[in-house]
Amino acid sequence: MTIELPYQPLPIDQSSVRYQHGPNSIQQQGVPVGTVVEFEWNHSTLYPGTSRKFWVHVPQQYCPGEPTSLMVFQDGWLYLDPEGEVRGGIVLDNLIHSGDIPVTISIFLNPGIFPESEQPKNRNTEYDAFDGRYVDFLLTEIIPQVTERYSVSEDPETWGICGGSSGGNCAFTAAWLRPDKFRRVIGFLPSFAQIPNGNPYPELIPNTTTKPLRIFMQAGHRDLHWNEPDRNWLSNNLRVTAALAEAGYDFRLVLGDGGHSPNHGGVLLPDALRWLWRWQPKQARPRGVLRMEPSCFVSRSELLGFLR
Secondary structure, three states: OOOOOOOOOOOOOOOOOOOOOOHHHOOOOOOOOOEEEEEEEOOOOOOOOOEEEEEEEEOOOOOOOOOEEEEEEEOHHHHHOOOOOOOHHHHHHHHHHHOOOOOEEEEEEOOOEOOOOOOOEOHHHHHOOOOOHHHHHHHHHHHHHHHOOOOEOOOHHHEEEEEEOHHHHHHHHHHHHOOOOOOEEEEEOOOHHHOOOOOOHHHHHHHOOOOOOEEEEEEEOOOOOOOOOOOOHHHHHHHHHHHHHHOOOEEEEEEEOOOOOHHHHHHHHHHHHHHHHOOOHHHHOOOOOOOOOOOOOOOHHHHHHHHO
């Protein structure tokens, strides 16, 4: 099938490019709004002394007892803020309602801070390290607080992780080290360039048995140090995606004209989630079978899809 796209002229001046949000990043009339529950975590054993907040987005279509997919977003509030660049909750509501992605419980997790310290942020320590401490932190300290309250599938094919900048390479590392848990990855402008001791992935990927990952990445022509020989965010992202291509991974790279900003990634989030899941609920549901439970919300679009 050939898909024709409308012509869009390229900007000549790339010094300040901003992308406009599409309809899936805007609250739509008639779309059920999920519930956002706030949590606080001050008892970490893997990052002692840190404090952080996280938010759990529960779609209105969630049915207790029916396992859902799971997404974990780093830099939690930045990705959840309905007036920000990413607007994760709005995007999830729209895509779940339209049937483009499955019903998904999502965690929006802030990096840790040291409340009493002169250097309070623990973000780079958590996100940029090439080790398993952060993903272990997710699996042993954060996610259990969610799974004890909500029904989440244990199938790693239904678990995704997303982040931007240092949160992007953090998401990649979490899935790389634990593909038995996370198999779908979104990385916006990942900061591979500032991983301590250097970016290992261009050499590591082609020399490691292919992992069952699906990876969506976004890079920017004017990302940090884009035309410099050292710590070049653009070239490091291109090297990682080249290695993924040569190793036969299921990946997609979107290259934009912006700088190191969450704008382009935020605009791309609906398409990234659609591509990540490639969900086809109509084909998956046997025709003539509609199961309804008193505790479940069935949207108008789901009902119409069933009747077609």
